[in-house]
Amino acid sequence: MFWADKIAKEIIDSGEYVPYWVDDMKTPSGRVHVGALRGVVVHDLVYKALKSKGKKAKFTYVFEDHDPMDDIPSYLPREKFEKYLGMPLFKIPSPVEGYENYARFYAGEFQKVFRAIGCEPEIIWTKDLYTSGRMNDLIKEVLDKAAEVRKIYEELYDKKIPENWYPFQLYCPACGKVSTTQVLDWDGENVTYECVVDKVPWAKGCGVKGKTSPFSSSSGIVGKLPWKIEWACKWKVIGVTIEGAGKDHMSAGGSHDLASLISQRIINYPIPYPIAYEWLLIGGRKMSSSRGVGISAKDMLEILPPELIRFLMVRIKVNTQINFDPSQKDTIPSLFDDYQKAYLDYKKNPKSDMGRIFELSQIREIEKPPMDARFWNLTQWVQMPNMKDDIKKEGLEEWAKYARVWVERFAPEDQKFIVQKELPEAVKHLSNEQKKFLAELSKIIGEYKNPEEFQTKIYDLGKDIGLKSWQAFEAIYKALLGKHHGPKAAWLILSLDKEFVKQRFEEASK
Numbered sequence: 173m174f175w176a177d178k179i180a181k182e183i184i185d186s187g188e189y190v191p192y193w194v195d196d197m198k199t200p201s202g203r204v205h206v207g208a209l210r211g212v213v214v215h216d217l218v219y220k221a222l223k224s225k226g227k228k229a230k231f232t233y234v235f236e237d238h239d240p241m242d243d244i245p246s247y248l249p250r251e252k253f254e255k256y257l258g259m260p261l262f263k264i265p266s267p268v269e270g271y272e273n274y275a276r277f278y279a280g281e282f283q284k285v286f287r288a289i290g291c292e293p294e295i296i297w298t299k300d301l302y303t304s305g306r307m308n309d310l311i312k313e314v315l316d317k318a319a320e321v322r323k324i325y326e327e328l329y330d331k332k333i334p335e336n337w338y339p340f341q342l343y344c345p346a347c348g349k350v351s352t353t354q355v356l357d358w359d360g361e362n363v364t365y366e367c368v369v370d371k372v373p374w375a376k377g378c379g380v381k382g383k384t385s386p387f388s389s390s391s392g393i394v395g396k397l398p399w400k401i402e403w404a405c406k407w408k409v410i411g412v413t414i415e416g417a418g419k420d421h422m423s424a425g426g427s428h429d430l431a432s433l434i435s436q437r438i439i440n441y442p443i444p445y446p447i448a449y450e451w452l453l454i455g456g457r458k459m460s461s462s463r464g465v466g467i468s469a470k471d472m473l474e475i476l477p478p479e480l481i482r483f484l485m486v487r488i489k490v491n492t493q494i495n496f497d498p499s500q501k502d503t504i505p506s507l508f509d510d511y512q513k514a515y516l517d518y519k520k521n522p523k524s525d526m527g528r529i530f531e532l533s534q535i536r537e538i539e540k541p542p543m544d545a546r547f548w549n550l551t552q553w554v555q556m557p558n559m560k561d562d563i564k565k566e567g568l569e570e571w572a573k574y575a576r577v578w579v580e581r582f583a584p585e586d587q588k589f590i591v592q593k594e595l596p597e598a599v600k601h602l603s604n605e606q607k608k609f610l611a612e613l614s615k616i617i618g619e620y621k622n623p624e625e626f627q628t629k630i631y632d633l634g635k636d637i638g639l640k641s642w643q644a645f646e647a648i649y650k651a652l653l654g655k656h657h658g659p660k661a662a663w664l665i666l667s668l669d670k671e672f673v674k675q676r677f678e679e680a681s682k
């Protein structure tokens with residue numbers, strides 16, 4: 173059984189996770205790395221698997237726009253953003269004009285990508301959760317039970333938590349920072365706080381002390397719960413029953429364990445069905461959003477069609493690492509090959525695992541891949557100037573776009589074929605038989621229109637002159653491309669101007 177169907181079955185069979193509410197979350201602290209897409213797709217698949225079993229389900233995605241900026245991404249001007257370190261992301265201006273704030277800009281960019289690959293969760297902003305007042309009862313409960321919360325931390329992390337530590341992070345009323353404040357007391361209505369000058373090394377507090385209410389309202393958000401506690405409170409406020417996270421959060425003693433204990437012992441809410449998923453690595457490395465290295469989710473749309481981005485993640489079991497390395501010669505072409513094979517499996521038996529994988533890789537309706545030929549061929553056709561019309565006629569323009577990107581960005585040198593404007597140096601090394609072959613070939617250029625027939629003719633011509641087939645084709649490639657190999661010769665020749673080829677072969681045969 174396909175892995176997401178198995179998870180859905182387990183959820184349904186247990187009878188514990190009703191109503192089915194799938195949720196995922198992300199702090200939009202910068203350009204979102206492609207790895208974060210895996211979380212969205214994993215949740216989307218479980219949601220869709222539940223729906224295909226006839227169940228009603230909901231799928232939400234929480235953007236934590238109220239989290240502080242704790243690092244400045246390398247692609248942003250430090251001098252412009254330094255003053256915002258420690259402030260909540262929704263209070264920081266967008267790096268690009270026309271967007272409400274920093275968080276909205278980066279969340280929007282990420283959202284565009286996951287929508288493009290067919291994930292349509294309902295979006296929730298944490299700031300709104302707080303200003304709606306829905307978090308207030310839980311904030312009070314958590315603060316009232318601060319002693320028990322401390323005990324949970326001590327139990328899990330095996331360290332002493334000071335008695336004047338309270339599980340709440342106030343937004344400093346004076347400087348607006350949240351990373352610098354410390355709550356020192358709670359009297360049931362107000363918290364006593366200090367904005368500590370040197371609390372964190374990357375931002376300075378303003379030193380203000382005071383007493384204020386921790387409850388947010390429609391007039392604004394005044395603070396937040398520490399995120400592991402907030403995670404549990406968010407489950408309860410939204411009504412989440414199914415939520416996974418990357419394996420780092422789900423490991424023993426990790427943040428999910430803490431959230432679970434808060435859920436059970438402090439706020440009395442059943443732990444959502446957990447799904448631990450493995451990394452999606454790019455070239456063997458895990459990348460962070462704020463460092464801005466590697467491939468961002470947005471870049472991914474430029475190198476693969478949406479259905480292939482989904483396929484990359486759908487076909488691999490949730491607990492298995494994916495290492496996507498587009499710079500490896502075969503990575504992208506093989507992904508296309510596998511996708512086309514999956515379609516054939518789907519046609520044979522849509523209920524087979526591969527059939528189901530193909531089905532769930534679709535963005536909306538089931539779409540047959542636009543071609544039967546391999547992607548490798550397309551990468552050659554896009555390099556032949558006169559194939560443009562054929563590509564259009566065959567309906568391959570969409571995939572041709574990605575073939576071009578592959579050639580430009582990832583193709584090894586030996587896969588790049590450029591028809592040389594001048595007679596290449598390489599023809600100097602042609603044998604006399606090869607020259608004779610080119611001279612003969614130049615005489616029949618224009619006589620064949622059908623590439624298969626023409627290819628056979630080229631073979632025969634070489635054989636008649638006493639050449640091995642590779643020697644014949646090498647002569648063609650050297651004359652046109654300056655290389656000893658290339659795309660299928662007949663197709664290449666037919667894609668070019670007749671007179672040009674004729675003349676080139678004559679020149680090369682001298």
Ligand SMILES: [Zn+2]
Nearest residue numbers: 344347367378
């Ligand atoms: Zn302050």
